[in-house]
Amino acid sequence: MIIEEIYQSYLNFLKEFTAFKSISTDPAFATDIANTARWLQDQLAANGFKTEFITGYDNPLVVGSYIVDPKLKTILIYGHYDVQPPYAKASEGQARMIEEDLWKAEGWENDPFVLTEKNGRLVARGAVDNKGQIALHLTTVFELIKQKKLNYNIKFLIEGNEETGSPNLRHFIEDHADLLSCDSVLISDGEIASGHPVIEVGFRGVINTAITLTTSDRDLHSGLYGGSVPNAARELMKLIEKLYQGTTTIAIDDFYDDVIAPTKEELKNHASFPFSIEHHHRVTGTKKLFSENSLDFYTQTGLRPSIEITGFESGYNGVGFKNAVPHTASAKLNIRIVPNQDPKKTVKQFEAFVKNNTPSYATVTLQLGQGCKPIRINPKSELATKAAKLLTQEFNKKVLYKYCAATIPIVIDFKEILGVSQVLLPFGNEDCNMHGANENFEIDLIKKDIGVAWGLLS
Template structure:
């Protein structure tokens, strides 16, 4: 392994040149005008992997292509890992806010000597996926082999919700057979501390619309006598939480799974500044469940949020009207053990039970996904954590995440595989924003981290 790490360090310029070639491709998935660029990006990586001994295939979908590559090691009885990443990127707009051209990658240096790569996709996810490919290259060039069996799956629609992914997983289930998934599309705890994300919140979302009178009414003639659906809607939604932030839907907390005592204790030692977290956005008082810390609230607790309310006259000036309808967009972030269908059904029951006689209600269930929870004691998780610690010189953090990554749930449902989320992005990488960047240190030590992990996997039998 030391020889491989030394070789990798000496090949920095070539590795950056390959990354820059990929970053120069405008593989914007959401705009059909760039479909050719998406094929170009997939083809570039496919050609490279073929040169490293992978059997590669560009698979057409109804949208952008998938890249599927397989490698079989000469060693016997090693684990088989499925690596996932995505080559597509978000649009670069607004262009005028970039300090360099978004698809002309540059390395910039700060006053303290630290350097970063600036380009669209540098962090999300081209720089990240290249750390894994470069680790494979280093092993191959030094030893003539890669330590374990690998399947690499790179998609081109992650930034638009991965609409082709589930049909692809279903069709290529046999080709994607593996022992676990390795994914590099997440972040570290901070610039010095590596992390594995072991929890992702699920999601249930939809619309609720309450109707009262058969038309909008004059508030002077009908005021007080006629039911106002905005009032009804806001009164009902205002009862979703109690005074301590607990969500009051029936069965909402049934079967929920919390992180282990060890993980919760680790979180306490992180020194997370909850007050500072809120102060950054002009707030000071936590609104979640009072018995939990702010970090626990955002990483490991479910939510009920009103994302928008529509009703009545909202234009310029004023109109004295009692509207006939009022609607709201509602989302629930879920934790392991919660079923998004049951949660939405409970919400519908909650509204109907509190609906006045003169009103009717309609719902639009926009679907959702279950939460993901990975055991911190899983053998592969522990192996990855140990090698991350060896590389970075800091104990790896088992992080939660307030967000959702639907593909992780797809791997579990369609392939029966757990995804181990190892990433080297930072919170300030400005992904999806102008001047996206990826720390040069993240790129270099990310590749070294994967070299270590692949080496350890090759020693498992």
């Protein structure tokens, strides 16, 4: 009965939460970002938390603290309120499109900022990443407080820059280590696997980069000059293609020098994970699974590096046609690195590759993100052991200890600055379509997750 009561509170909370357009990747939404943070502060304060609204580290951070008994252990629960944009910005040819046309063109069936229930799922931008998961902890803790069953002191740290790499969050933690002091950190920001509950034991690091290649100071008539002058789009495609050897191997010199080969234990662990190629195709919408030397999916994505093209722009993409050879082209790349690789060294390797492979008749500029280190996590802490038992009871399935292919920048900062154990407890469904259209959270799974959170903190 208590699960249903918390779910109703959760549903009402999430409807308000997802209505905020807290898009951190676009400065145009700065007011929405600030309003979201203030709303969260109000929710915490209304439930007895001592709160702080902290600025000066990019978007506002919200910190809440509830002390049950100073003698009890303290858990710091981290989450983020910022979200990915639900659609790309309007291009020149789309300038007259209204917002509804834009999200429909991206594939959304309903307004991404109106929480909708469909086919047993809650659908909205942020439904899983990360509003839906941090809301689950918030509403569960609020109910535990009301019933006087909270068995830990609780602190919440909820930030607004996770989707931009949390560039200044480390400085905040360094400056406010006393405010965040705790015995354990709890984070829910990911997905279960093949219906099995998951405790994450590591994350890949990440580097984002943008490349702009220029061949002239102007576009040129494709009839008068086509076939006789360099085409920026083609030259950039040729440069990017040289990054790869085959489908998955990176061709940058010395790129794999520091990559540790998967151990027999890791390969055995991943081989025990239930995996269906048909399920993978259904979840991803793809028709092919790539891997190095027939590695399994979880080893390939969790313990091997990758470089993905995440955006490409060149020439005219508006209504009709413009018959011109583009003089500039740009691409965005996402580099994922694995434990033992260093972001700074990887950046130098990437810069050298671009320099050595750019033709003499073109110029290239690089915009490089700060980068985030990869990390391994001890899954045998006291809180993690308790979580594993609860997951087994609630799901009646084996708990999978998984290396996550994604990145949560703050995990490395917590490890290096606070020096406490961390439990990475993802709650989302595998087909949630995080960062994509119709992002969703399964209702039945939410109720199981509430049961786990209740047992963990009571």
